[in-house]
Amino acid sequence: MEGKRVSRSDVLEQAKVRRGGNAGWIAALAAVLLAAACAAGLGVYANAYEGVFPGVAMGSEALSGLTREELDGRLSPDALLVGEVTVSANGVELGSYTQQELGAHIDTDALAESVWSVGREEGALGWLKNGWTMLWGRLGGRTDVEAAVSGYDEAILRRTAAELAQDFDREPVHGSYELSREGLFATKPAAGQRLDQEGLVEELAALEGAPGDIEAPWEEVPAQQLDLQAVAQELNAEPSAARYDIESGKVVDGDVGVSLDPEAASFALENAVPGETVQLPASVSYPEMTAEELEAVLFRDVLATTTTDVSGSSARRGNIRLAGESVNGTILNDGDIFDYNKVVGKRTAERGFGAAATYVNGETVDTIGGGICQVSSTIYLATLLANLEIVERYAHRFYPGYITMGMDATVSWGGPEFRFKNNTGYPIRIDVSYANSQLTVTIVGTKVDDSYVKMTYDVLSKTGYETEYVESADLAWGTQKQKQNGYTGYQVVSYRNVYSGDGTLLSRSVEAKSNYKSRNRIILTGIAGQPSQPSQPGSGEPVVGDAGIPVPPPMPGSPAEEPAPPPAQPVQPEPEPPLDTEPPGWLQ
Numbered sequence: 239m240e241g242k243r244v245s246r247s248d249v250l251e252q253a254k255v256r257r258g259g260n261a262g263w264i265a266a267l268a269a270v271l272l273a274a275a276c277a278a279g280l281g282v283y284a285n286a287y288e289g290v291f292p293g294v295a296m297g298s299e300a301l302s303g304l305t306r307e308e309l310d311g312r313l314s315p316d317a318l319l320v321g322e323v324t325v326s327a328n329g330v331e332l333g334s335y336t337q338q339e340l341g342a343h344i345d346t347d348a349l350a351e352s353v354w355s356v357g358r359e360e361g362a363l364g365w366l367k368n369g370w371t372m373l374w375g376r377l378g379g380r381t382d383v384e385a386a387v388s389g390y391d392e393a394i395l396r397r398t399a400a401e402l403a404q405d406f407d408r409e410p411v412h413g414s415y416e417l418s419r420e421g422l423f424a425t426k427p428a429a430g431q432r433l434d435q436e437g438l439v440e441e442l443a444a445l446e447g448a449p450g451d452i453e454a455p456w457e458e459v460p461a462q463q464l465d466l467q468a469v470a471q472e473l474n475a476e477p478s479a480a481r482y483d484i485e486s487g488k489v490v491d492g493d494v495g496v497s498l499d500p501e502a503a504s505f506a507l508e509n510a511v512p513g514e515t516v517q518l519p520a521s522v523s524y525p526e527m528t529a530e531e532l533e534a535v536l537f538r539d540v541l542a543t544t545t546t547d548v549s550g551s552s553a554r555r556g557n558i559r560l561a562g563e564s565v566n567g568t569i570l571n572d573g574d575i576f577d578y579n580k581v582v583g584k585r586t587a588e589r590g591f592g593a594a595a596t597y598v599n600g601e602t603v604d605t606i607g608g609g610i611c612q613v614s615s616t617i618y619l620a621t622l623l624a625n626l627e628i629v630e631r632y633a634h635r636f637y638p639g640y641i642t643m644g645m646d647a648t649v650s651w652g653g654p655e656f657r658f659k660n661n662t663g664y665p666i667r668i669d670v671s672y673a674n675s676q677l678t679v680t681i682v683g684t685k686v687d688d689s690y691v692k693m694t695y696d697v698l699s700k701t702g703y704e705t706e707y708v709e710s711a712d713l714a715w716g717t718q719k720q721k722q723n724g725y726t727g728y729q730v731v732s733y734r735n736v737y738s739g740d741g742t743l744l745s746r747s748v749e750a751k752s753n754y755k756s757r758n759r760i761i762l763t764g765i766a767g768q769p770s771q772p773s774q775p776g777s778g779e780p781v782v783g784d785a786g787i788p789v790p791p792p793m794p795g796s797p798a799e800e801p802a803p804p805p806a807q808p809v810q811p812e813p814e815p816p817l818d819t820e821p822p823g824w825l826q
Contacts, residue, residue, distance in 0.1 A: 281366055281369035284357055284365075285368055287357070289304055289305055290302055290356070291356050291358075291375050292376050293374060293378070293379045294353060294381045294383060295380055295381070296318070296349075296353065296382065296384070299312070301353055301383075306350075309350050309354060310346070313349050313350050315344055316338065318346075318349075319336060319338035319342050319344060320337070321336065321449030322335065322336055323445065323452060324450075324452070325402060325442075326451070326454065327455075328431060330406075332402045332405060333402060335398065337447060337448075339398075340390040340391070340398065341390045341391025341392075341394035341395065342389070342390055342447040343387070343388040343391075343447075344386065344387055349385055352383050356371065356383065357372060357375075387447035387448065388447055389443060389447045390442055390446075390447055392439065392443065395442045398442075399433070399436075399439050399454075400435060402433060402438070403432070403435055406456065407430075407431065407432050408430045408431050409459070410430035410459045410461035411425060411430070411461055411512070411513040412462040412464075413426065413461065413462055415464065415518070416515075417494055417496065419524065420517075421517050421518075422473070422496065422518045422520040423516065423517050423518065424469075424503065424515065424518050425464075425513065426464075426507050426511065426512050426513065426514055427461035427462060427463055427464065427512065427513075428512035428513035429458050429461050429512070430458070430459035430460075430461065431456055431459060433454060433455075433456050434454070434457060437454070438452070441455075466498075466500040466507070469498065469503075470503075473494075473498055474496055475493050475494075475495055475496060476495045476523075477494060477495030479492045479525045479526060479527050479572065479663075480492045480525060481572070482532075482536065482569055482571055482665040484569055489529045489532050489533045490529055491525070491528060491529040492525035493525070494522060494523065495523035495524075496521070497520060498520040499520075503518040503519060503520070506519060532665075535664065535684045536664070537665070537682045537683065538682075538684050539682065540680060541623075541624035541625075541662070541666065541682060541683045541685065542621070542622075542623035542624035542680070543620065543678065543679065543681070544616050544623065544679050545616075545677065545678045546640050546641055548612065548672070548675045549640075550595070551594055553592030553593055553594040553609075554594035554595070554608055554609035555675070556591075556592055557592060557607050557608060557609040558609050558613055558677055561582050561610040562670040564582045564583060565578075565581055565668055565670045566668070566669060566670040566671070567667065568667070568668045569665055569668075570660040570665065570666050570667075571660065572661070572663050573659070573660065574660050575629055575658070575659045576660070576668070577656075577657045578647075579655055579656075582610065584651050585606050585610065587606055591606050591607045592606065592608075593605060593608065594607075594608030595608050595609075596608040611646070611647070611648050612638070612641075613679075614647045614649045614656045615638070615645065615646040615647050615648075616677050616678075617647070617656070617670075617679050618631060618645065618656060619641060619642070619693070620668075620679040621658045622691065622693050622734060622749065623690075623692075624683070624691070625691045625734070626659065626661060626662070626666075627659040627660075628657075628658050628659075628749075629657040629658055629659050630654075630656065630657040631656055631658075632648050632656075633646060633750070634646050634648045635648075636755055637726075637728055637752075637754040642695070643695050643697070643728060643730045643754075644693075644695040644731070644750060644752045645693060660683075662683050662684065662686075663686065664683050665683065665684075666682065666683035667683070668680075669681075669682060687739070688738065688739030689736055689737060689744060690736075690739075691734060691735065692737065693735070695730050696733075697728055697729070697730055698729040698730065699728070700727065700728055700729075701728075702726055703724035703725055703726055704724070705758065705759040706758050706759065707761050707762075707763050708760055708761070708762055708763065709763050709764075710764055711764075711766050713762055713763070713764025713765070714766050715765060715766055715768045716764060717763075717764040719761070719764075720761055720762075721761070722757070722759060722760040724756075724758055725754075725755070725756055725757040726756055727753075727754050727756030728752075729751070729752075730753075730754070731748060731750075731751050731752075732748075732749040732750050733746055734749045
């Protein structure tokens with residue numbers, strides 16, 4: 239029989255191997271048992287834990303160990319909705335808002351329940367998982383619970399967008415200019431900007447309640463450019479004084495004289511910053527008197543007043559009244575020209591003017607508007623005494639007795655005209671009144687000194703009239719009737735004499751020359767029923783004049799002639815001279 243001898247050492251080594259293999263299994267089993275025991279212990283510990291599990295947090299907020307009551311107090315919107323939303327536009331930060339400020343909302347009850355439920359799962363497996371959750375937290379692990387934040391409140395977003403727009407929006411600075419006492423200034427255009435509020439609300443809503451950065455949409459608002467060529471055309475003018483605005487009845491400032499070079503102005507404006515106001519190179523001249531200064535002296539003084547007596551038919555008186563009313567209150571600024579025919583207008587029956595005596599080709603006939611020359615004549619004399627500039631004036635064909643020689647002004651529709659210019663430097667007003675058979679013209683304005691005017695005249699020559707006897711078959715034999723009054727002709731020169739306040743004669747100048755024609759007296763002699771032997775002139779019925787007054791026949795060698803006019807003297811309202819002419823009621 240074969241065999242092998244085994245040494246003692248071999249036997250011992252085999253025994254050692256067998257003992258080592260069993261120890262590994264024992265160690266593994268022991269580890270499993272220990273882990274199970276630990277898990278069981280942790281499960282027991284975890285399920286008995288009365289606070290928020292270790293490692294549970296929400297953001298930066300650690301919640302471990304809080305009781306349920308403490309957790310409910312800690313999970314408030316003020317503490318949780320602190321994430322910020324930053325809004326910018328055009329590279330500029332407009333503002334930052336917390337989630338809560340933008341209307342975000344958290345269901346704190348549900349959130350507290352979510353935090354509290356960490357580590358509190360049910361069932362056997364949940365029992366074990368709770369233990370491991372506890373162990374994870376104890377070893378420094380972190381369990382984050384996210385807050386369920388609802389989207390932002392749209393109403394709050396719209397209000398926020400409107401508030402941001404108030405700060406962001408900028409109206410464009412249009413190109414403009416301003417003329418002041420300091421000079422001519424221009425503003426360079428600058429574009430504006432406008433926040434797109436609807437677009438911003440949409441972008442904020444897209445965050446769904448989360449924090450973040452928003453670049454708000456916006457748009458540029460263009461500005462109007464300044465046309466310097468148009469400015470130069472508008473402003474280039476000579477300076478003018480403050481004036482009375484007739485339409486508004488108020489004193490307004492005059493024009494500022496400006497001379498602007500558009501090219502030089504454009505260069506100055508180009509170098510400015512958008513929106514900046516710079517002074518333009520321009521020559522500026524200002525009026526010597528402002529509206530306020532003119533208002534203080536407006537219509538302050540009576541420059542002259544003149545009154546003439548009115549007589550004649552009711553139609554003539556009515557014409558004078560209507561013409562005076564048309565002129566009354568007329569205002570002329572300095573430099574304005576008064577045109578009598580334009581102011582009074584065409585004399586028509588529709589306007590209330592009646593037929594009264596006027597001169598037509600040297601004869602006296604009734605025409606619509608007869609008599610209005612007394613108004614123009616009275617105004618003419620007042621303008622002379624006010625030392626105004628006469629532009630156009632014509633004397634009557636025959637001397638009218640209602641005003642001093644050389645001081646009348648005849649007018650007719652279509653010419654002749656009566657015009658004068660306001661050269662006082664201030665506005666003037668013409669006041670005309672008619673009462674008690676008197677026409678009064680007063681010119682009011684502003685006196686700059688104490689000077690005054692007296693008018694005088696010289697009679698250069700005088701031409702008498704003759705009496706003509708004209709046979710008339712309409713009158714009975716031996717009767718006479720005056721058909722036409724006779725007028726004496728005069729050549730008159732008038733003078734304007736200007737005196738200082740102390741009576742010193744400052745100047746004396748020829749004002750006008752007036753050439754009044756003469757007109758013969760005409761007597762009609764009746765030849766109806768003339769006998770075979772004619773009677774001597776002067777026999778039979780007496781001559782009857784225009785007014786029904788007997789007119790004696792002329793004496794041989796005694797031609798009919800009126801008395802000489804009064805000597806030259808200062809103009810004063812005076813009664814009609816006792817001339818053997820038609821009464822003023824027959825004159826225009």
